[in-house]
Amino acid sequence: MRVVCFDLGGVLVSVRQDWLECIEAAGLADAARLRTSVHLTEFEGFDRFQAGEIAENEYLEGLAEFIGGIDFAGALEVHNAILATEFRGVLEVVESLHSSQIVTGCLSNTNAPHWHLMHHTERFPAIRSLQFPIASHEIRQSKPEPRAYRTFEVGVQASPDEILYFEDGPANVEAAIRLGWDAVLIDPEDDPAKQMRLALAHRGALL
Known part of the structure; x- marks a missing residue:
């Protein structure tokens, strides 16, 4: 070796594996429309983003829409909350x-x-x-x-x-x-x- x-x-x-946990960790639970536990990979853009297939802006815009009630900056906060x-x-x-x-x-x-x-x-x-x-x-x-x-x-x-x-x-x-x-x-x-x-x-x- x-x-x-x-x-x-x-x-x-x-790491947090659930979007609801990430939303709560980012302090955006009141704003977000997503209220149920959803695994990270259930947002179809997640794996594509990690593979470098889509740009960061496209990913975050899609994530904001997926979660609902948050903007681009909020989506970045939620995304970064994956890391504990x-x-x-x-x-x-x-x-x-x-x-x-x-x-x-x-x-x-x-x-x-x-x-x-x-x-x-x-x-x-x-x-x-x-x-x-x-x-x-x-x-x-x-x-x-x-x-x-x-x-x-x-x-x-x-x-x-x-x-x-x-x-x-x-x-x-x-x-x-x-x-x-x-x-x-x-x-x-x-x-x-x-x-x-x-x-x-x-x-x-x-x-």
């Missing part, structure tokens, strides 16, 4: 890897507003410290497409058998394993940092 690659949401960062907080202990995991001369990076299905928040604010220090960040909206390839994984390999200049991957999506883990990566499924509800430390210790790192 020479490289550790992380997914972001559900591995390094807790960095998981406790993950920064220490990343720093320990760097101390052990292990290269770190990420391969994330994400989007421009979230990418900006994660890399240009103080909220997510573990993400900011990663050495090779790869995002779906920038490469226009989303997991579990094999091309996304191959793009990471090229960027970090590593062969599949040199990469350990932490991911919370079963389909994305399976895709990585098919391509020769060592992939570990993370449960976001059960202390991701502890799970990663155990997996690394099992492989002779972070002992």
Whole structure:
């Protein structure tokens, strides 16, 4: 193992998966017309935006219409509320890897507003410290497409058998394993940092 690659949401960062939760977190519950729980992907523009298929303005205009009762700026606030907080202990995991001369990076299905928040604010220090960040909206390839994984390999200049991957999506883990990566499924509800430390210790790192 020479490289550790992380997914972001559900591995390094807790995320809200429901639009109603995001509306409430953004403080727009009184204005929004949407009053029932709806998973993020039920807004058809969400996955297209993360794949870089539609522009930010088009996405936010569509999201404002989908939610109802909010404007473009409100839609951005709701969208950004998907990101909650960095998981406790993950920064220490990343720093320990760097101390052990292990290269770190990420391969994330994400989007421009979230990418900006994660890399240009103080909220997510573990993400900011990663050495090779790869995002779906920038490469226009989303997991579990094999091309996304191959793009990471090229960027970090590593062969599949040199990469350990932490991911919370079963389909994305399976895709990585098919391509020769060592992939570990993370449960976001059960202390991701502890799970990663155990997996690394099992492989002779972070002992």
